Amino acid sequence: MLKKKVNLLWLVAFAIALFVPNIITNPAYRQIAVITLIFTACATSWNMFSGYSGYVALGSAAFYGTGAYTMALVALHLHVHAGGDMFWLVPVGGIAAMLVAIPVGLIALRVRRHTFVVITIAIFFVFQLAAINFGFTGGTGGLTLPYIPWMIQNYHVPFYYVALAMLVFAIALSASVRRSRFGLQLLAIRDDEDRALGLGVKVFPVKLTGFAMSAFTIGMGGALYAMMQGQIYPQFVFDPIFDISIALMAFFGGFGTLLGPILGGLVLESSQQYLTVSYSNGSLYLILFGVLFLLVVLFMPQGIVVFIRDWWAKRQDRLAAANEAVGVQGGHS
């Protein structure tokens, strides 16, 4: 029965998501909605590898940027018709990111967790510097994509639905990985990598596959973002804040849970975008964000999802105990 309830909840959430562009009509806020969906999809995908395997990757912006540049370069050089056709390049961006993730993973996944974190950061900086310094990327001036001649009022609507589809894809993939044998192997690596190896899990290929799979959606996110913005700069698509943001979303909601990064992404990214649009004072925002972040990590170290689940379980226990007590009293009278 609980299962049915949960499925129903997903359906309701999806139905509401379908009508968001009808509710939000301001283009600025629609853009926030699209970016929120993109980030949530990226966070879900990040969590599918890092959350399940325990290998916290902090260089995912390398894949995001790769997707963005793939979109820009292919659209420019193949003279793709500016408009809906460019959406076909979104999965191409994902594939490019995946292809990049394989050699990166071959290097970074050789080491254990703590060092892995740092190496992913270092590799990310290599990508950012390369984007700034190579000629074909346009340097710090970035690249301008073909101009899409859509009306500004409804410009973001198609992007919204593509981003929504991407999020659904990321959630479905993450859920099916979680239920699969492959997902169990990732979880086994998180719990005890040496023992998993001893029990016959082919640890390295499993990690590499998970890593490349998570890069796919992140690359698509970058490609979609580039298409929507129409202009990309190396410091914005290869952004260290992106790395930490998606990790934060996952931790905020619940590291390694399916629902956590979705919740974290929706709450954090939308509030962040809203605050930056509403208040020009970025410094105040940094402080608020940091304080919120500290509070969550210190008081709900397992994330909101687990926190609420535990609270609910405790409440149920208390109710059951209270009922029992009432029952006992009733017996006496």
Next chain:
Amino acid sequence: MNSSALIHAVIDGVLTGSVYALMATGLTLIFGVMDIINVAQGIFVILGAYLSYALSVHWGIDSFVGLVITIPTLFLVGIVVERAFIGRLKGPEKTAMSILVTYAISLVIEGSLNMIFSVNYVQISASYVNKTFRIFGVYFAYIYVYGFIMAAILLVALYVMLYRTRFGASIRASLADQTAAALVGIDVKRVSTICFGIGIAVTAAGGMVFGATNAFNASTSYDLISRLLVIIVLGGMGSLGGALLAGILMVTLEDIVGVVWSPVWSIIAFYIVLVIVLSIRPQGLFGKQSARVA
């Protein structure tokens, strides 16, 4: 390119590298003792730089003299941060959580610094910052030499403390094995707090020299922390000698590539060396093979 430029690059690299080595030693000490990756180290360096800057601008206190104020100040900041936030972390995801917590701390400090000092770049100025002297036809910048001497003194002091005192012995014991250290009666919690304080305190000195040799603002910390992390990974995380050697090696290499090839590629060389070394020695130059955490 000529050989004198190359010699110059090597000398500058060793001189500035020692300052990076000092900052990286603090970082690797914190990791080794506490299993904490302190990504706020970059912003603490900048905080140290701003403190020295403020002292020299508002009260005219020379930056090297000001260290007697800034080092204890950052030591105390470190103690408070450890007590308030870092010390509360526990459990299997402690290290991953530590990255997030220290990142959050760094955001708060970054925002505060932006508000106090604005985002405009500043640089610490003093009479010796732009002066040079000449020995055997090679020019030395005073600030680099002073910075090197200061870093050397502090590093020696740190090593004497670690290897010649009883407290140092308990730090090294905690570095080697926390559980065993606790079993022989070492107060690991207290050692951790003080280590964190020391790890942050060295950034005051490093930040002062950094701020005198580079124009900086709060977001410069991103570049700093990525370099420092590369240095400690290359040296082997938790290895003090490794951090020292890797710091000097990397900065020297960066300077050499900058002279021989182009400054644009020098920073990339920094990261590429890391990738190559790790493909051969995943644990870094001096890392322990047993650095496996279940």
